[in-house]
Amino acid sequence: MSWALGWAAYRMPFTRPVATARGRLAFRAGAILWLAGPDGVRGLGEVAPLPDLAERELGRALGLLEELRGEIERGEPDLERLLAGWRDGMPAGRALRAALETALLDARARQAGLPLARWLSAEARTAVPVNAVVTAPSIEAAADEARGAVAAGFRTVKLKVGVAETEAAEVERVAAVREAIGSGVRLRLDANGGWTSEQAVRLLRRLAVYEIDLVEQPVPAGDLEGLAAVRRRAPVAVAADEAVTGPETARRILELEAADALVLKLPVTGGIASAREIAELAVERGCAVIVTSAFEAGVGLAAALHLAAALPGLSPASGLATAGLLAATLTDESLLPRRGCLCLPAGPGLGVSIDRAALDRWRQGREGR
Ligand SMILES: O=C(O)CCC(=O)c1ccccc1C(=O)O
Ligand SMILES: [Mg+2]
Incomplete structure (x- = not known):
């Protein structure tokens, strides 16, 4: 059996003005990603390039994810190989790599019944x-x-x-x-x-x-x-x-x-x-x-x-x-x-679960399945 991959992009406001030397931040764009393994185990990750570049880099990361989907769904993703060439050079590649790795680690730690830490x-x-x-x-x-x-x-x-x-x-x-x-x-x-x-x-x-x-x-x-x-x-x-x-x-x-x-x-x-x-x-x-x-x-x-x-x-x-x-x-x-x-949250893996209503509320644009 194979892996299943899905994601949902979000865009939501900050609750108070965030002033930085790179300008005022008003919105945070990112995406939640989920992987489901052959034995029913699931893992979550988040694609969140640095906020001042997020909208552009998120688009790039999700474009890459779309390209990689077939390969990811055929077996446990080999991150090194999938993201070779993106790993150090591109902010979108590093943010995507972090998300996929987080989802894999969440799945493994859940399987072991331990908090990820x-x-x-x-x-x-x-x-x-x-x-x-x-x-x-x-x-x-x-x-x-x-x-x-x-x-x-x-x-x-x-x-x-x-x-x-x-x-x-x-x-x-x-x-x-x-x-x-x-x-x-x-x-x-x-x-x-x-x-x-x-x-x-x-x-x-x-x-x-x-x-x-x-x-x-x-x-x-x-x-x-x-x-x-x-x-x-x-x-x-x-x-x-x-x-x-x-x-x-x-x-x-x-x-x-x-x-x-x-x-x-x-x-x-x-x-x-x-x-x-x-x-x-x-x-x-x-x-x-x-x-x-x-x-x-x-x-x-x-x-x-x-x-x-x-x-x-x-x-x-x-x-x-x-x-x-x-x-x-x-x-x-x-x-x-x-x-x-x-x-730390008490449960195994990351110890977090998606609040569906909140995700629906802040969901934006691109999504994969
Ligand atoms: O370090 C913290 O307390 C919060 C995180 C933070 O400041 C931050 C958050 C997003 C992007 C950049 C930065 C930063 O440390 O520069
Ligand atoms: Mg800093």
Whole structure:
């Protein structure tokens, strides 16, 4: 007997304005994918290219999926072979690879009767500490959001930067957030590639007094030399995020000593196996790893949560407190954090099931069967 494959694309609004250095995000586009194996076992995955490119890259990923359907339905998909050539080069290929791999792993862990994290590692945790993400553009609203996060029990707050009109306003916004959260809470910044290397060094020298834990992707993803320069010259730890597109780029970043931490996003690394390989490389070199969502719905978010729970010695908070940012998770599980921690769902595999009514509500355009 053969495998069956289906998917449904979705498009839904964010619940509050998400301001990033790459512009304002209003909608999240992606697709939920399901695989059914010969013995009745099923697995879920999510195709969720980074939100600012999602609509275009999703179309590409689903086009590729359409082409691969016949081959996938003939037997257990050999991901390496199916996506050869797409694996590292194309954002759509990596996002699709992550989705197919997630569905296969979900199916296997369900068959074994274990939560995916536990199936991946005997030492897996059952909950992970997570950071709040502050996305409000204005100074006052950002400070309010940060204050609310601390009141809700978060011990790490991440602020999107590269958002203000001037450098003075940027500094004022960070100062206001530090003031709002007090001195005991960790503060992370994320510039989403919005600064030049010179600008990042200049700003970070001014921002260091606000006790910044680290800054994610201060310069564009392609500028690894610039990233290394920021790390050498600025008094703030640096994390590579959008730059971490697979073990090859991770190796280059580590060789250049360009980062103190690597951020792992499943649609960017191309899935869990690749993310774990990167984590191993990083830890060997004394570089931290941080697992975050890419603002996926519940299936992709659960996959990232299982990865985070399975990684040994992951210490910084994970960027997984994002379920509430989207109109729906499309799953029966809410995946909302409590007191700064996110618990793994209890069931086997990913531990999530599709909320049919929600999927019908947000379903959009292309679908496969
Ligand atoms: O890290 C977090 O707390 C949330 C995830 C996040 O910020 C994010 C979500 C989608 C795309 C990019 C990013 C990012 O970290 O840059
Ligand atoms: Mg980031």
